[in-house]
Amino acid sequence: MKIAFLGDIVGRAGRRAAASILPKLKEQHKIDLTIANLENAAGGFGLTEKALDQLEKGGVDFFTSGNHIWDKKEGITLLDNRNNVIRPANYPGNPPGKGYRVIQVDGVPVAIFNVQGRVFMPSIDCPFRAIDKCLQQIGEGCPVKIVDVHAEATSEKVAMGWYLDGRVSLVLGTHTHVATRDVKILPKGTGYVTDIGMTGSHDSVLGVSKKIIIQRFLEMRPVRFEIASGDLRCDLIVAEVDESTGRTTGIEHMQVRVDEKS
Numbered sequence: 001m002k003i004a005f006l007g008d009i010v011g012r013a014g015r016r017a018a019a020s021i022l023p024k025l026k027e028q029h030k031i032d033l034t035i036a037n038l039e040n041a042a043g044g045f046g047l048t049e050k051a052l053d054q055l056e057k058g059g060v061d062f063f064t065s066g067n068h069i070w071d072k073k074e075g076i077t078l079l080d081n082r083n084n085v086i087r088p089a090n091y092p093g094n095p096p097g098k099g100y101r102v103i104q105v106d107g108v109p110v111a112i113f114n115v116q117g118r119v120f121m122p123s124i125d126c127p128f129r130a131i132d133k134c135l136q137q138i139g140e141g142c143p144v145k146i147v148d149v150h151a152e153a154t155s156e157k158v159a160m161g162w163y164l165d166g167r168v169s170l171v172l173g174t175h176t177h178v179a180t181r182d183v184k185i186l187p188k189g190t191g192y193v194t195d196i197g198m199t200g201s202h203d204s205v206l207g208v209s210k211k212i213i214i215q216r217f218l219e220m221r222p223v224r225f226e227i228a229s230g231d232l233r234c235d236l237i238v239a240e241v242d243e244s245t246g247r248t249t250g251i252e253h254m255q256v257r258v259d260e261k262s
Helices: 011-029 049-058 073-081 127-138 154-164 210-219
Strands: 002-006 033-037 062-064 100-105 108-116 144-150 170-174 191-193 198-201 232-241 248-257
Touching: 002 011, 002 144, 002 170, 011 033, 011 049, 011 198, 011 232, 033 144, 049 073, 062 108, 100 127, 108 127, 127 144, 127 154, 144 154, 154 170, 170 232, 191 232, 191 248
Parallel strands: 002 033, 033 062, 108 144, 144 170, 170 191
Antiparallel strands: 002 232, 100 108, 198 232, 232 248
16 A cells, blocks of 8 residues: 655645645555645644645545644534544543544555644643554554654654554654654564655745744744745655555655646
8 A cells, every 4th residue: 555644734835735746646656545734734723624625625635633733713623524634632631523533545444543742742641642542442453554643852753653663554753844854664664754844835934934933033022924935845755555464665755846837
């Protein structure tokens, strides 16, 4: 099974980049399943139905998220109304939505999980124990398992990779918008990268206007963020997973630049 996972989609620029590169990429690499992190898809913060519809039409099959999924009320509603969107599994209490889902890809069950880190982020429930609980609920009947670890600290994501080696197919980090490109297959067959990167404007500071972010650092006062629009690129992982064993047999990081003239 060939799986493509796009790094954090940031605003309209990110949605445009994804829609531009996906048709050719899916055909060229014979992709069976396309996943993306969309917590920044609507104006850089949160999710709207319009943004989700655009990404679906652009070729994304399934969506993970993170701490910004709560930023727009409409996006929170979509967690219960759409079966192809999940939020981090380790939020306490009984939040809307699901932390994982099992979908069918050409008759093959695929489990997709989302957990959020706690280092330099809100102190929610333990992501390690949360993923353990999710895996116990799934059982042994679904070899292909994909985990989005939405976290700030590289150490936390690296630790999660080792913790899940041999237990899941892929552990892919999101959140920082900076591609680490430390792609590898761990000893027990789990494909890993610390952070996939970002889909959107790379003429920016993490997708936001350079001028605005520099102003914020210089003046240390709140400013209204503006999503940048130039130099559109898509950071993504393309992985091949054995459907019977769940082991990753091939994985690579790609950065695809959008041809603005096309």
